[in-house]
Amino acid sequence: MLESHAYHRDGREGRFFTQVRETEDLPSVLQFWMAHAARDLLRLGVFFRAAALMCQIPGGSRYRYIAHDDHDDDLPDDDEDPRHWIGRADRDTAFSVLADCLRRLGAAGVMKEVPGGEDYEQVELSPEWKEYLDRRAERKCGLLNVIAECLDELVVGPEMAEIDVEPYPTWWQRWWSRME
Numbered sequence: 001m002l003e004s005h006a007y008h009r010d011g012r013e014g015r016f017f018t019q020v021r022e023t024e025d026l027p028s029v030l031q032f033w034m035a036h037a038a039r040d041l042l043r044l045g046v047f048f049r050a051a052a053l054m055c056q057i058p059g060g061s062r063y064r065y066i067a068h069d070d071h072d073d074d075l076p077d078d079d080e081d082p083r084h085w086i087g088r089a090d091r092d093t094a095f096s097v098l099a100d101c102l103r104r105l106g107a108a109g110v111m112k113e114v115p116g117g118e119d120y121e122q123v124e125l126s127p128e129w130k131e132y133l134d135r136r137a138e139r140k141c142g143l144l145n146v147i148a149e150c151l152d153e154l155v156v157g158p159e160m161a162e163i164d165v166e167p168y169p170t171w172w173q174r175w176w177s178r179m180e
Helices: 026-055 082-088 091-104 108-113 127-137 142-163 171-177
Strands: 005-009 012-016
Touching: 026 142, 082 091, 082 142, 091 108, 091 127, 091 142, 127 142
Parallel strands: none
Antiparallel strands: 005 012
16 A cells, blocks of 8 residues: 655644645645655756766766676676775775776766866875776776766765755755655
8 A cells, every 4th residue: 555645844744645636735745746856856967967977988878787696607706896895985086996997998088077076186096996997997897887886976975965965955855854
């Protein structure tokens, strides 16, 4: 059974459904759906920004994310998964890894379009990182997988988090925060 959405307004709970006939407070429901759409459009914009960057990289528009799989010997070991490597890296290292991967794929110019990338100055990667990227370069879509992870870490994650930051909430953030 589908549950209705619940919100709190002026100390009382309200519920609404997707049918007009079951809606108790139509103006509130309209405000909620506008807030919901505003949030979703902003989130979609963040995804499109990262996807547009990926599409500028040779092979980026048709790459396949290849993750660890215990049942497929052709896939990399779990400790080679870019999520583990990039997820543990600090922001400067993630920028350096992204810049190195872009350079290796002949798309270094994309770096200036990454938020913060225009002012970024390349830092020498550690031997461990260089060896990791060399191993990834040997695999199909290996560097593209690392790039995708860097874009998620440097673009998608931070910009998605900004959407719901509430130091000075917008009208739609206030409405969204009313939801259970």
